[in-house]
Amino acid sequence: MQKPSIPKGTRDFGPAQVARRQHIFNVIRRTFESFGFAPLETPTLENLSVLTGKYGDEGDQLLFKVLNSGDFAKDVTAADLEVGSKALLPKVAEKGLRYDLTVPFARYVAMNRGTLTFPFKRYQMQPVWRADRPQRGRYREFYQCDADVVGTDSLLCEAEIVLMMAQVLNGLGLNDFTIKINHRGVLHAIFQSLDKEGITKSASFNLAGKTWGYAAMESSLFVAIDKLDKIGREGVTKELLERGFSAANIETLFALLTVEGSYEVKLQRLLAGFVTAGVEPDGPRPDAADEEAAANYRGLTELAQVRDLLVASGFKQFDRLEFDPTLARGLSYYTGCIFEVKINNVQMGSVSGGGRYDNLTGSFGLPGVSGVGFSFGVDRLYDCLEALDLFTVTGETPTRCLITHFDAASGRAALPLLAQLRAAGIPAELYPDAKKLGVQFKYADAKGIPLVLIMGPEEVATGVVKVKIMQTGVERVLPLGEVVAALTAE
Amino acid sequence: MQKPSIPKGTRDFGPAQVARRQHIFNVIRRTFESFGFAPLETPTLENLSVLTGKYGDEGDQLLFKVLNSGDFAKDVTAADLEVGSKALLPKVAEKGLRYDLTVPFARYVAMNRGTLTFPFKRYQMQPVWRADRPQRGRYREFYQCDADVVGTDSLLCEAEIVLMMAQVLNGLGLNDFTIKINHRGVLHAIFQSLDKEGITKSASFNLAGKTWGYAAMESSLFVAIDKLDKIGREGVTKELLERGFSAANIETLFALLTVEGSYEVKLQRLLAGFVTAGVEPDGPRPDAADEEAAANYRGLTELAQVRDLLVASGFKQFDRLEFDPTLARGLSYYTGCIFEVKINNVQMGSVSGGGRYDNLTGSFGLPGVSGVGFSFGVDRLYDCLEALDLFTVTGETPTRCLITHFDAASGRAALPLLAQLRAAGIPAELYPDAKKLGVQFKYADAKGIPLVLIMGPEEVATGVVKVKIMQTGVERVLPLGEVVAALTAE
Numbered sequence: 018m019q020k021p022s023i024p025k026g027t028r029d030f031g032p033a034q035v036a037r038r039q040h041i042f043n044v045i046r047r048t049f050e051s052f053g054f055a056p057l058e059t060p061t062l063e064n065l066s067v068l069t070g071k072y073g074d075e076g077d078q079l080l081f082k083v084l085n086s087g088d089f090a091k092d093v094t095a096a097d098l099e100v101g102s103k104a105l106l107p108k109v110a111e112k113g114l115r116y117d118l119t120v121p122f123a124r125y126v127a128m129n130r131g132t133l134t135f136p137f138k139r140y141q142m143q144p145v146w147r148a149d150r151p152q153r154g155r156y157r158e159f160y161q162c163d164a165d166v167v168g169t170d171s172l173l174c175e176a177e178i179v180l181m182m183a184q185v186l187n188g189l190g191l192n193d194f195t196i197k198i199n200h201r202g203v204l205h206a207i208f209q210s211l212d213k214e215g216i217t218k219s220a221s222f223n224l225a226g227k228t229w230g231y232a233a234m235e236s237s238l239f240v241a242i243d244k245l246d247k248i249g250r251e252g253v254t255k256e257l258l259e260r261g262f263s264a265a266n267i268e269t270l271f272a273l274l275t276v277e278g279s280y281e282v283k284l285q286r287l288l289a290g291f292v293t294a295g296v297e298p299d300g301p302r303p304d305a306a307d308e309e310a311a312a313n314y315r316g317l318t319e320l321a322q323v324r325d326l327l328v329a330s331g332f333k334q335f336d337r338l339e340f341d342p343t344l345a346r347g348l349s350y351y352t353g354c355i356f357e358v359k360i361n362n363v364q365m366g367s368v369s370g371g372g373r374y375d376n377l378t379g380s381f382g383l384p385g386v387s388g389v390g391f392s393f394g395v396d397r398l399y400d401c402l403e404a405l406d407l408f409t410v411t412g413e414t415p416t417r418c419l420i421t422h423f424d425a426a427s428g429r430a431a432l433p434l435l436a437q438l439r440a441a442g443i444p445a446e447l448y449p450d451a452k453k454l455g456v457q458f459k460y461a462d463a464k465g466i467p468l469v470l471i472m473g474p475e476e477v478a479t480g481v482v483k484v485k486i487m488q489t490g491v492e493r494v495l496p497l498g499e500v501v502a503a504l505t506a507e
Numbered sequence: 508m509q510k511p512s513i514p515k516g517t518r519d520f521g522p523a524q525v526a527r528r529q530h531i532f533n534v535i536r537r538t539f540e541s542f543g544f545a546p547l548e549t550p551t552l553e554n555l556s557v558l559t560g561k562y563g564d565e566g567d568q569l570l571f572k573v574l575n576s577g578d579f580a581k582d583v584t585a586a587d588l589e590v591g592s593k594a595l596l597p598k599v600a601e602k603g604l605r606y607d608l609t610v611p612f613a614r615y616v617a618m619n620r621g622t623l624t625f626p627f628k629r630y631q632m633q634p635v636w637r638a639d640r641p642q643r644g645r646y647r648e649f650y651q652c653d654a655d656v657v658g659t660d661s662l663l664c665e666a667e668i669v670l671m672m673a674q675v676l677n678g679l680g681l682n683d684f685t686i687k688i689n690h691r692g693v694l695h696a697i698f699q700s701l702d703k704e705g706i707t708k709s710a711s712f713n714l715a716g717k718t719w720g721y722a723a724m725e726s727s728l729f730v731a732i733d734k735l736d737k738i739g740r741e742g743v744t745k746e747l748l749e750r751g752f753s754a755a756n757i758e759t760l761f762a763l764l765t766v767e768g769s770y771e772v773k774l775q776r777l778l779a780g781f782v783t784a785g786v787e788p789d790g791p792r793p794d795a796a797d798e799e800a801a802a803n804y805r806g807l808t809e810l811a812q813v814r815d816l817l818v819a820s821g822f823k824q825f826d827r828l829e830f831d832p833t834l835a836r837g838l839s840y841y842t843g844c845i846f847e848v849k850i851n852n853v854q855m856g857s858v859s860g861g862g863r864y865d866n867l868t869g870s871f872g873l874p875g876v877s878g879v880g881f882s883f884g885v886d887r888l889y890d891c892l893e894a895l896d897l898f899t900v901t902g903e904t905p906t907r908c909l910i911t912h913f914d915a916a917s918g919r920a921a922l923p924l925l926a927q928l929r930a931a932g933i934p935a936e937l938y939p940d941a942k943k944l945g946v947q948f949k950y951a952d953a954k955g956i957p958l959v960l961i962m963g964p965e966e967v968a969t970g971v972v973k974v975k976i977m978q979t980g981v982e983r984v985l986p987l988g989e990v991v992a993a994l995t996a997e
Contacts, residue, residue, distance in 0.1 A: 020872065021614040021617050021618050021872075022618070023554065024550065024553070029549050029550065030549075031547060031619070032545035035546040035547065035548055036546065050905035051929045051933075051934045052934070053904060053906035055522035055905060056529075056905075057519070058520040058528075059513075060513055060517035060519065060648050061636070062513075062514045062571075064511075064513065067511055078576075078577075081552075081574070082573070082574040083571050084571070084573070084596075086568075086569070087568075087592075087638075088591065090588065090592040090595045095588060098585060101578065101580055102579050102580040106574075109599070114551075124513075125519050128511050128519075134903065136950075146552070148576035157552070158550050166939070173937060326919070326922065329919050330923070330926050331922070414543060414545040415540035415544075416543035416545075429819050432820045433819070435820070436820050436821050442541070444540050445541070446543035446628075447663060449626055449656070449659045449664060450626075450659050450661050460624060463624040
């Protein structure tokens with residue numbers, strides 16, 4: 018006889034947990050829908066040709082692959098076995114489990130380009146799977162809730178992401194949050210502010226035999242900055258020195274990254290910093306007449322515009338919106354604004370994040386589709402709500418009302434009432450077995466059923482029902498014909 | 508550049524489809540909850556030790572197995588490769604995808620036996636995966652919606668299954684349905700009615716070198732009867748002859764299987780048939796004083812009791828409930844009542860089925876837990892509703908109201924109204940780009956947005972909004988301050 022278990026990093030959700038998770042899903046769904054996002058669902062199984070290469074080498078490792086059905090090993094040769102798992106993989110598996118909701122969305126848009134109406138706004142709330150090492154707040158099977166707009170570069174979308182993030186967190190009662198915003202253009206301009214002499218002459222990269230252009234150095238800068246939270250300024254400095262950035266450059270870098278003040282003051286200080294560093298705008302400067310400031314100053318301009326749209330939309334929580342020039346977000350496909358949300362009074366990674374991308378569907382044959390999107394991590398939101406004790410008490414059952422009885426005859430006599438309660442929208446049960454009243458009450462108590470009706474032979478004979486409110490213990494006797502109306506009114 | 512695709516037997520669900528599917532889920536969920544069933548969710552990934560051997564050899568073949576992560580081939584030897592896939596499997600995969608909702612439920616009950624309150628009533632609505640050959644109405648990834656009660660043998664549960672089946676189908680507008688009911692005890696008694704001399708002396712089974720007891724012959728009878736729908740009386744007769752049943756026995760069999768009349772008349776005629784055949788009751792006969800008629804007559808007694816409970820519950824659709832002695836249902840774990848539902852005016856397999864089992868959790872170390880459950884196939888319900896054109900028209904978006912505008916300034920001026928609409932519970936969008944009004948209207952039209960508001964410079968200057976009802980083309984002009992109230996009232 019086997020002892021049953023579930024795979025590590027996965028979970029069962031019992032009735033109370035499902036009810037609590039549904040509460041989170043409902044708040045998110047209502048928010049997404051009120052902003053005009055329409056639901057999409059994609060299959061759990063995707064072709065590995067769609068998934069592989071989209072999440073970097075590490076991501077490819079973490080993909081769950083599904084064995085081909087039937088005689089899966091028929092094409093494997095002894096030579097493959099010699100080489101190992103890498104040679105075997107393409108011969109034994111052609112499907113994998115959804116790793117995120119973004120790539121399936123991009124695939125869907127590319128496959129249905131002919132019939133979709135753009136801008137296309139979709140939300141998606143589905144589980145994803147990663148063969149990651151399970152730890153606190155990290156599971157192998159977990160839900161993501163994404164909303165994306167593709168087919169417009171309007172900054173209204175960015176402003177609405179901030180509105181939606183705030184609305185969901187407020188709706189859940191998670192009031193102590195910080196929405197961090199930055200722009201890849203700001204990071205680009207920060208890179209441009211560095212002394213080029215102090216970058217490319219790095220010996221360590223030449224040794225690796227690779228040609229490191231500025232683009233690669235810029236990426237490596239983002240990757241290092243992204244670790245600031247984890248390894249601190251000292252750690253980032255060490256890493257950047259190793260990567261071939263001069264000490265003077267690192268000083269310039271931190272001077273820009275650590276500007277202080279409000280959202281608007283930081284924008285102004287960075288602008289001054291870039292001008293001082295002699296950063297060339299690729300287009301007109303933002304103080305010029307033309308509204309469109311290109312490349313090097315685009316980040317600052319757009320961040321200012323997003324803030325302006327939030328003001329016009331009546332957004333009031335600017336104390337919870339922080340322009341953070343150190344926010345980098347590892348994923349390389351972002352090209353504009355980037356976002357990340359933390360709950361301040363809980364020790365927990367970010368509960369939401371996102372950003373704008375310019376070429377999400379390019380690898381599926383549909384280039385030049387700009388979009389912006391973001392995602393909520395439901396499992397982390399759940400853990401935050403639990404840590405802060407913000408869940409309302411949920412019973413183990415939807416049942417509002419249990420009918421107890423003395424014997425088969427009184428139980429049978431209760432059946433019309435049971436049907437009436439349900440027809441009136443009151444979830445109800447008749448205790449199914451002829452057991453002692455104490456057992457039946459214990460059942461109601463253990464499941465958190467708030468109301469118990471008692472049908473004994475006496476009640477049946479006189480046409481009444483005893484109603485007991487479990488929480489208070491208050492009992493009253495009602496004529497059979499008035500029970501449903503009385504309970505509906507409550 | 509790759510052409511993206513999805514694995515065969517899987518599907519994307521766009522906005523309109525998701526909305527329609529949610530409608531089905533909502534009707535089922537409301538019904539389950541009104542009967543006191545609580546939600547449970549189990550992981551997609553289960554250990555193969557839990558799944559394997561539960562669904563027969565064919566089921567084991569159809570399980571999707573997930574490759575171990577990392578260097579999955581490290582323990583595979585050349586000798587394994589020689590033997591083939593069967594030898595490789597346990598070394599490369601220890602997890603699989605959920606194949607149904609029953610086995611995970613049994614595992615959950617066994618794992619949580621100490622904390623659950625019995626009777627435990629759970630429902631579960633999740634996808635399952637089978638590496639089956641895809642065809643009409645059969646997918647590799649599809650949803651099941653199960654409801655089960657374990658820990659009671661009360662026939663009230665069986666009666667409530669009929670009530671729930673009818674409530675869901677009525678709720679969906681699928682009015683032309685037949686709920687078929689039978690009882691394994693009836694099939695057992697039919698087997699007992701056969702002449703034993705005409706069963707075991709079969710040469711074909713002796714040749715196979717196996718000892719075929721009566722239990723195995725009884726199973727093989729069920730399996731053959733189960734095919735009556737597909738291969739007809741002639742085909743079943745041929746199969747039974749091959750399996751060692753005499754022609755006389757087959758005649759007796761069909762005389763019993765094809766009794767005619769109402770639910771009650773069939774019960775009486777089968778009772779008479781069993782008595783004539785000299786079937787020995789394992790307990791008192793159903794016409795004896797003792798209510799509990801065991802084994803051979805238990806089926807008829809319980810079917811009569813289920814009908815009686817339905818009458819007492821006010822069930823009115825007896826014309827849609829058919830006692831069908833030929834209903835066998837392949838799955839071997841059923842021990843009591845069995846159910847199956849068909850939609851009569853659509854060419855489609857059964858949309859729901861279930862039955863009572865006595866030892867579901869036995870293989871997980873928890874014997875003797877009686878339970879009864881049933882399942883809806885959402886995908887088949889969907890196909891039926893579509894075939895009968897019973898879906899109400901659904902737009903491609905939840906948005907009720909699109910605000911159109913003439914330029915960035917009038918768009919910006921619309922932002923407070925946009926926020927007010929959403930706060931009033933009206934899903935709304937502002938067209939994000941400064942495009943021609945015609946383009947914006949086309950967008951509303953393509954997505955099925957019912958209301959379009961027009962904010963031009965003139966409207967902004969005079970503080971009014973033009974409201975257009977898309978379906979009728981009717982336009983009216985409202986003061987800005989009255990728009991939300993007017994739209995909320997509608």
